[in-house]
Amino acid sequence: MDGIKDKVAIVGMGCCKFGENWDKSADDMIIDSVYEAYEDAGIEPKDIQAAWLGTYMTEWTGQMLSRALKLDFIPVTRVENACATGSDALRNACYAVASGACDIALAVGVEKLKDSGFSGLPDFEIHRRQLNTYRSRSFSPPGHFAMMATKYFDKYGLSYEEGKRVIGSISVKNHYNGSLHPKAHFQAETTLEKVLKSPIIASPLGLMDCCGVSDGAAAAIVTRADLAKNFRPDPIYLKGLQIAVGPGEGYMSQKYDWVHVEETLRAGQRAYAEAGVKNPREEISMAEVHDCFSITELVIMEDLGFSERGKAPEDVDAGFFKLDGGLPINTDGGLKCFGHPIGASGLRMMYEVYKQLQGKADKRQIKNPRLGLTHNLGGTPATCSVSVIIAGNEKG
Numbered sequence: 001m002d003g004i005k006d007k008v009a010i011v012g013m014g015c016c017k018f019g020e021n022w023d024k025s026a027d028d029m030i031i032d033s034v035y036e037a038y039e040d041a042g043i044e045p046k047d048i049q050a051a052w053l054g055t056y057m058t059e060w061t062g063q064m065l066s067r068a069l070k071l072d073f074i075p076v077t078r079v080e081n082a083c084a085t086g087s088d089a090l091r092n093a094c095y096a097v098a099s100g101a102c103d104i105a106l107a108v109g110v111e112k113l114k115d116s117g118f119s120g121l122p123d124f125e126i127h128r129r130q131l132n133t134y135r136s137r138s139f140s141p142p143g144h145f146a147m148m149a150t151k152y153f154d155k156y157g158l159s160y161e162e163g164k165r166v167i168g169s170i171s172v173k174n175h176y177n178g179s180l181h182p183k184a185h186f187q188a189e190t191t192l193e194k195v196l197k198s199p200i201i202a203s204p205l206g207l208m209d210c211c212g213v214s215d216g217a218a219a220a221i222v223t224r225a226d227l228a229k230n231f232r233p234d235p236i237y238l239k240g241l242q243i244a245v246g247p248g249e250g251y252m253s254q255k256y257d258w259v260h261v262e263e264t265l266r267a268g269q270r271a272y273a274e275a276g277v278k279n280p281r282e283e284i285s286m287a288e289v290h291d292c293f294s295i296t297e298l299v300i301m302e303d304l305g306f307s308e309r310g311k312a313p314e315d316v317d318a319g320f321f322k323l324d325g326g327l328p329i330n331t332d333g334g335l336k337c338f339g340h341p342i343g344a345s346g347l348r349m350m351y352e353v354y355k356q357l358q359g360k361a362d363k364r365q366i367k368n369p370r371l372g373l374t375h376n377l378g379g380t381p382a383t384c385s386v387s388v389i390i391a392g393n394e395k396g
Contacts, residue, residue: 003274006395007098009228009235010220012041015351018216018338019185026058026112027068029217034069034108037219041231045069048221049102051076054089054109056342057116065108082378083290084243085109086218086346087387091241093222103224109348110217111341142210142293144380146202149295151258153204156310164204166313167294168195171208171336173322174291178333180363185214185339209294214339218347220354225395234358239371240275240390242267250382263386264303264377271388272305276396277371280305284327284390285369286356288349290377291334300375301329304388323366331356331364342378346387349374357393370394 014036016029024032038045053065053076062076081088086109093105153163172192178184190208198206228235244267250256268280277283287304291297301312306327307320315321321329332338332352335345353372355361371392378385 004094004098004241005239005274005276006225006237008094008222008238009225010222010238010350010354010391011228011231011235012037012043012221013219013351013354014040015183015218015348016216017183018214018341018344018348020114021215022114024215026064026110026217029112029215030065030068030108030110030219033217033219034106037106037221041221043104043221043231046072047104048074048106049104050074050093050096051106051108052089052092053078054080054085054107054343054346056080056082056085056111058110058112058343080343081243081245082385083292083340083342084346084376084378084385084387085343086348087374087376087389088243088346090220090222090347090350090389091243091387093220094238094241097222097224103227105222106219107222107347108217108219109344109346111343112215113213113341114215140202141380142202142205144382145293145295146205148258148299148381149204152295152299155257155259156313158313160204164196165192166316167209167298168192169316170291170294170297171195174330174334174336177323177331177364178337181332181337184333184337185212186333186337205293205295211292211335212339214341216338216341216344216348218344218351220347220350234393236354236357236391236393237395238389239392240271240277240388242270242274243385243387244270245385246379246383248383256382258381260299260303261377261381261384261386263384264300264375264388267386267388268304271390275371275390277390281307281327283371284373285371286328286331286353286366287373287375288330288332288334288352289375290345291330291336292340292377296377297329297334300377304373304375323364328366331361331366346374346376349376350389350391353391357391
């Protein structure tokens with residue numbers, strides 16, 4: 001099977017300020033992000049030949065993007081794949097370019113949550129009037145991932161206090177990284193003491209173990225790899241692009257252990273194979289992963305092969321995932337500091353990878369990056385949609 005490796009490049013990206021953007025509409029955030037991407041790529045709106053819009057609930061058709069940008073009757077497709085929505089918009093744009101259907105494509109992710117009337121994510125079944133009450137579950141996203149934390153602590157012999165300290169250290173790391181990013185929602189450092197004393201949301205997860213609810217948008221312009229240097233001297237090349245969607249087996253089998261996510265494992269393995277990565281711990285320079293909760297990031301480290309099973313706490317304690325560590329994770333602060341406007345998160349992650357690989361991440365810049373990875377997890381540990389994308393600054 002012929003993969004995406006080195007067929008497509010990103011030549012421009014943009015990202016608006018994430019946060020409680022009461023003074024901006026979804027259209028405003030799209031315009032901010034896309035026009036930054038236009039300028040970055042050195043192109044004009046008329047150069048875009050096709051576009052993909054990723055949004056979870058902000059609007060229902062691609063007309064939103066065409067209206068906001070005044071696109072000139074080009075094809076615009078709306079995609080949605082839970083928290084992997086922005087990554088899937090990029091995936092579709094990349095596949096269109098790789099197929100030869102177009103030479104320059106636009107991918108945009110956007111979500112406007114703060115004006116939705118919900119304090120967090122809405123119940124999507126109610127939102128779409130799909131009241132399948134016979135299979136409704138009465139516990140929340142924090143409840144699902146609290147189960148993961150409890151099971152992880154038990155399986156690997158961590159006391160409650162030890163487990164809380166490990167996952168709390170992840171939040172401290174991400175807040176430090178986010179304090180260095182001007183577009184993050186939360187730009188303040190925190191301490192382990194504050195994290196450990198934060199109110200419990202779903203034990204053992206406290207408030208500071210959970211990501212926030214934000215508004216945001218991000219955009220990418222992709223073209224054929226052989227055309228990329230016509231736009232800029234430092235394009236970023238796609239190396240692997242995989243999505244794994246679970247069939248719900250975690251809820252149907254007592255064998256599911258709640259300390260791994262099969263979709264992350266499968267998507268990661270396929271992305272590594274496509275990109276030619278043999279040892280992710282050594283070959284991946286940095287990663288942006290889906291830290292919706294601090295325990296999620298810990299488990300992702302093991303599912304993606306950055307740590308051995310049960311050994312991620314040791315790597316956290318050793319500072320392996322810090323900015324100056326062996327494999328920096330969430331160098332921009334992750335979901336913890338940007339929040340999670342669902343449709344935008346995947347492209348926001350790629351925006352950070354793009355800047356890091358170009359050496360343009362300012363105070364967050366890591367040393368000599370070659371390959372960057374993004375990871376989105378949409379759903380619950382037992383069944384979800386997961387995207388893993390690998391990009392590099394050299395064409396193989």
